[in-house]
Amino acid sequence: MSQLSLKNLEKSFNEARIIKGIDLDVSEGEFVVFVGPSGCGKSTLLRMIAGLEDVTSGDIEISGKVVNDLPPVQRGIAMVFQSYALYPHMTVYENIAFPLRVEKLPKAEVEARVDAAAKVLQLESRLQHRPGQLSGGQRQRVAIGRAIVRQPKIFLFDEPLSNLDAALRSEMRIELMELHKRLGSTMVYVTHDQVEAMTMADKIVVLDAGEISQIGSPLQLYHKPDNLFVAGFIGSPKMNFINGTVAKADGTTLSVDLGPLGNIALPRSTKAKAGAPITLGIRPEHLQLGKGDFTLKVTPNIVEYLGIHTVAYSTLPGGENFIALFEGAPAIAEGKVSEIGFALDQVHLFDQAGLAVY
Amino acid sequence: MTSTRSASLFALALLAPAILYILAIVAYPLFDTVVLSFTNAALRPAYDFVGWANYERIFGAGNFTEVIIRTFVWTFASVSLKMIIGMFGAVLLNASIPGQTLFRILTMPPWIVPMAIGIFMWGWMYNGQFGMLSGLLQNFGLIAGPFPFLAYGSSAFWATVVTDVWIGVPMVTIYFLASMQSIPKDLHEAAWTDGAGRLYRFRRITLPLMVPAIMTMSLLSLIATFNSFDIIWILTQGGPSNQTTTMIIDTYKTAIGSYRYGEGAARAVVICIFVSIFCIVYFRAVRKLSQGEVK
Numbered sequence: 001m002s003q004l005s006l007k008n009l010e011k012s013f014n015e016a017r018i019i020k021g022i023d024l025d026v027s028e029g030e031f032v033v034f035v036g037p038s039g040c041g042k043s044t045l046l047r048m049i050a051g052l053e054d055v056t057s058g059d060i061e062i063s064g065k066v067v068n069d070l071p072p073v074q075r076g077i078a079m080v081f082q083s084y085a086l087y088p089h090m091t092v093y094e095n096i097a098f099p100l101r102v103e104k105l106p107k108a109e110v111e112a113r114v115d116a117a118a119k120v121l122q123l124e125s126r127l128q129h130r131p132g133q134l135s136g137g138q139r140q141r142v143a144i145g146r147a148i149v150r151q152p153k154i155f156l157f158d159e160p161l162s163n164l165d166a167a168l169r170s171e172m173r174i175e176l177m178e179l180h181k182r183l184g185s186t187m188v189y190v191t192h193d194q195v196e197a198m199t200m201a202d203k204i205v206v207l208d209a210g211e212i213s214q215i216g217s218p219l220q221l222y223h224k225p226d227n228l229f230v231a232g233f234i235g236s237p238k239m240n241f242i243n244g245t246v247a248k249a250d251g252t253t254l255s256v257d258l259g260p261l262g263n264i265a266l267p268r269s270t271k272a273k274a275g276a277p278i279t280l281g282i283r284p285e286h287l288q289l290g291k292g293d294f295t296l297k298v299t300p301n302i303v304e305y306l307g308i309h310t311v312a313y314s315t316l317p318g319g320e321n322f323i324a325l326f327e328g329a330p331a332i333a334e335g336k337v338s339e340i341g342f343a344l345d346q347v348h349l350f351d352q353a354g355l356a357v358y
Numbered sequence: 359m360t361s362t363r364s365a366s367l368f369a370l371a372l373l374a375p376a377i378l379y380i381l382a383i384v385a386y387p388l389f390d391t392v393v394l395s396f397t398n399a400a401l402r403p404a405y406d407f408v409g410w411a412n413y414e415r416i417f418g419a420g421n422f423t424e425v426i427i428r429t430f431v432w433t434f435a436s437v438s439l440k441m442i443i444g445m446f447g448a449v450l451l452n453a454s455i456p457g458q459t460l461f462r463i464l465t466m467p468p469w470i471v472p473m474a475i476g477i478f479m480w481g482w483m484y485n486g487q488f489g490m491l492s493g494l495l496q497n498f499g500l501i502a503g504p505f506p507f508l509a510y511g512s513s514a515f516w517a518t519v520v521t522d523v524w525i526g527v528p529m530v531t532i533y534f535l536a537s538m539q540s541i542p543k544d545l546h547e548a549a550w551t552d553g554a555g556r557l558y559r560f561r562r563i564t565l566p567l568m569v570p571a572i573m574t575m576s577l578l579s580l581i582a583t584f585n586s587f588d589i590i591w592i593l594t595q596g597g598p599s600n601q602t603t604t605m606i607i608d609t610y611k612t613a614i615g616s617y618r619y620g621e622g623a624a625r626a627v628v629i630c631i632f633v634s635i636f637c638i639v640y641f642r643a644v645r646k647l648s649q650g651e652v653k
Contacts (some may be wrong), residue, residue, distance in 0.1 A: 052547055073553030085548035089566045098562075099552035150552065 003028040003186050004049065004154055009058035011044055011210075018044050020210040021058070026154075026188065026203070031180050034190045035197040036207035037233070042190045043158055045207070049188065050079045050156050063153060073102075078147035079156040082163065084139045086131040086146075092118075093127040096145040117145040120182070137168045144179070157189040161196065173199060194234050198222070206230050228354035231281050237323045239348070240287075242280045242316060246272045254349070254357075256280060260317040261296050266344055270357050278357070281348035284311070284325040289332060292341020298322055303334050312338070388630070394623035401617040412624035421600070422608070422625070429604040432519060433583045439523045440579055441572065444530030449560070451531065452538050462535075469528035477592040480521040484508050484593070508594050511601030518590050518602050522583060530575055537571035538564060570647045577640040581633055605629050 002025035011019035018041045026032050034042040047053040049060055051072035059066050067075045078099075086095050094101075096117055100110045118124045121141040131139055140160060147155055160176075161169045177200055180187055191197055197204050198218045206213040206221065206229070213233075214226040225231035231239050247255040247263055254268035256278055264280070272278065300312035312324045312332050324332075324340050332338050349357040395412055399405040416422040451462050468476060483490045486506025495501045507517045541564060549559045587606045590596060596603035596611060603611070609629060613622020 050551055052551065071553075072551035077551070079548070079551050081544050081548055083542065083544045085542070085544035087545060087549075087563060089569075098549070098554075101562075102549075102553045102558060146548075146552070 002026055003030075003063055004188070005059075005061040006045075006049075007059040007061065009045070009048065009060065010056045011041070011048060011053060012056045018210050019048070019056075022210075022212055024205060024212065024215065026186060028186055029184050031177075031187045031189065031200060031202045032205060033197040033201035033203070034188065034205050034207055035192065035194055035233070036213075038192060040207040041210040042192075042207050046079075046156055046158055046188060046190045049075075049154075050077055051075055052079075076153035077156055078150045078152035078154075079158065080140075080143045080147050080160050082159040084131075084143040084160075084163075086139055086142055088131055091128050091130055092123060092134070092142050092145075095131065095142050096123075096127075096149055098146060099150045113149045114145075117148045120148065120179070121145050136164050137172055140164065140172055141175075144176075148183070153186065155185055155187040157187065159190055159192065161191070162193075169196075176200065195236060198234065204234075206233060208233075224356070224358075225348065226356050228279065228281075228350045231348055231350070231356070235283055237284045237311065237325060239281045239283050240320070240322050241350075242282070242320055242322075243318055244278055244280055246274050246276045246278050248274055256349075258318075264294050264344075264347075266347060266349070268349065268357065270349075272351070272357070277352050279350040279354075281350060282342050282346060284323040286346040287324040287326070287340050287342050289324075289326055289330045290339050290341070293344040295339050295341035297337055297339055298324075299337050300324075300332060300334050303332060305329055391623045391626055391630075394620055395627045397620040397623075399619040399623070405620065408620065412621045415621065416624055416628070425600075425603055425605055425608045426628075428515075428601075429584065429606075432515070432602075432604050433580060435516075436519050436522045436526070436583050436586075437576060437579045439519070440526045440530050440583075441576055443523065443527050444534050444575070445572075447527065447531035448534035448538050451535050465528050465531055467528075468524050473525060473588055474592060476525055477521060477589055480517075480524070481508070481593050484517050509598060511598055514594050514598060514602050518593050521593060522586055522589050525589065526579060526583070530579065533575050534568065534571060537568050541567050573643050573647065574640075577636060577643060581636050581640070584633060584636065585629070605632075 004024075004026040006022050006024040009019055009022040010017065022045060034045060036042050044053060048055055051067070051070065055068045060068055062075055062077070072079070087098065090098070093114055096114045097110050100113060105113075114127075115124075118127055121144060123138065123141055123145060126134060126138060126142075131142065134142065140163075143160070157176075161172050164172060173196060176189075180200075189196075189200065198221075201218055203215060204218055204221055205215050208229050214221060214230045216224075218234075221230055221234045225234060228241070232241070242258055242261065244256040244258040244264075247257040249255070249268075249270060249272040251269055251271060252267065253265050254270055254272065255263055255265045257263050258280065296316075298312075298314040298316065300314045302313045304311040304313075307329075308327070310326045310329050310332065312326070314322045314324070316322050326332070351357050396407055396409060397405045398408045398411070447465060451458070451465065455461075471479075482488070484492075484507035486492050486504040486509065489507070491507065492501070492505045495505065496503070505513075508514045545563055545567075546559055549563055554562065585606050586604075587610065590602050590604060590607050591610070594602045596607040605625065606629060609622050609625040612618050612625055616622075
């Protein structure tokens with residue numbers, strides 16, 4: 001049985017429809033990440049699950065019970081806020097103990113639960129400090145501690161790592177994943193960072209303008225994006241898109257006219273009309289220097305040497321940006337024509353509506 | 359070396375107008391008052407130094423101690439009421455209710471109306487024969503006949519307190535409201551997700567986070583109220599039988615009313631000492647609070 005279930009969920013602020021009919025099932029113990037660009041409604045969706053925003057229509061079910069009209073505390077959720085929302089005038093101990101004090105639990109139990117959480121989060125030596133005396137990562141842990149002590153069915157995280165610097169972010173990412181393993185709780189996590197989504201999620205929900213663009217495992221989204229939006233959003237650097245038109249589609253081979261880049265014949269069974277616009281997608285990391293089933297000549301404007309990788313940025317004759325990522329430091333230089341190729345089975349195709357063509 | 363010296367001379371030159379202004383407006387009158395307090399200055403053109411005589415006189419005999427106590431009671435009653443009502447008002451104005459802006463505007467009149475006009479208005483309301491309060495109380499059958507509030511010592515005392523509170527509350531309310539709104543919304547949302555109700559949140563989050571604002575406002579209000587002159591002077595002139603005479607009224611009556619400048623100055627010096635103590639407490643509190651923030 002799914003632990004969290006969203007059924008045709010809608011949210012409008014006056015005339016503006018922010019969430020447009022979301023359907024989603026989350027199983028017990030799953031780590032689900034809502035990802036999408038700013039303003040796609042991911043935080044609103046999380047706040048609706050938390051009970052901080054009213055539901056305009058549709059249902060939110062937690063453990064089979066509709067919770068639309070229940071206050072947050074009765075939903076069995078705990079939320080970690082982007083700003084951490086720590087009480088600056090209270091010690092770390094009191095911050096973590098806050099939900100238990102509200103519940104009026106006996107002193108001994110409060111102490112036991114806070115101590116247990118502090119141990120898990122390695123905050124034992126910080127319990128008597130105030131939030132202002134802690135580092136960003138420690139504040140983050142206090143906020144998580146405050147969620148843990150409530151022993152919720154579902155943890156909700158609203159961009160919890162966005163206030164940390166890059167090094168700390170990857171450290172905390174691993175800590176959160178370990179925490180998820182240890183607690184085995186269901187976690188719903190909102191982020192705009194696709195790397196966080198890819199590395200942490202069991203299931204990613206890609207949101208675009210209040211709608212679900214695709215749901216799937218990180219690798220599913222990477223290898224089989226349903227549409228242009230997901231293809232462009234998942235993966236870094238971004239997938240290259242080359243505009244073309246269908247030259248011929250006979251049920252076994254799809255031939256695409258890429259203009260000055262030439263024609264490319266792909267083994268696809270799709271029956272598309274000749275002349276229909278089609279977009280070819282190829283990930284920068286799938287490009288090879290000087291070889292491949294199909295090659296094109298490009299002149300890099302900028303080459304970035306990262307040691308482990310080299311990234312070359314060029315512009316195609318059609319005006320599209322073209323990024324290539326190679327391992328190590330291959331023989332490619334700014335302003336020098338290079339032949340770059342790729343294997344046909346790495347190519348993604350998207351029709352005029354932006355939907356993937358397989 | 360030379361450049362440092364010319365730089366500090368330049369700084370001094372820039373500060374000179376302000377320094378001269380402060381010397382003329384604050385330092386000299388203060389110094390002169392202290393000097394005057396050791397003389398028997400009166401309406402006569404000449405006066406003599408009398409040493410501590412004025413201080414011995416005001417603290418020895420008479421009712422000065424009574425005046426000091428009355429001033430403190432008046433001040434503390436007024437300041438506490440302003441703080442309590444101000445906080446209550448801020449909570450109400452902070453609530454997201456329809457017409458919120460209108461209610462916020464409606465709190466302003468006591469602050470906007472020229473003070474003297476507001477006080478005269480209260481003077482009429484307190485009038486026994488045609489005053490609104492006496493009339494209302496009679497209509498409700500709470501009093502038998504006309505009740506002139508300002509004619510009896512105790513009612514006049516509280517009447518002046520009420521007027522002072524009426525004038526002072528809007529500023530406290532707006533200040534508290536601003537401080538309340540500076541508390542991040544997230545804190546309330548986090549507490550609400552943890553099950554904390556309105557009252558609990560107010561007690562455990564809002565109030566503790568407003569301590570700096572409450573302290574600042576209390577002390578500033580204390581200083582202003584302690585020296586509040588116009589309200590009492592317009593309503594009762596310190597009467598009946600000195601029952602509303604606070605230190606500032608007493609000083610005015612002695613120095614300007616009875617032309618005993620020397621003695622009046624001594625009384626003013628005592629006020630100055632009290633206010634200085636409040637100021638020291640205020641500045642220490644501000645320093646402590648700002649250090650707390652840094653932590």
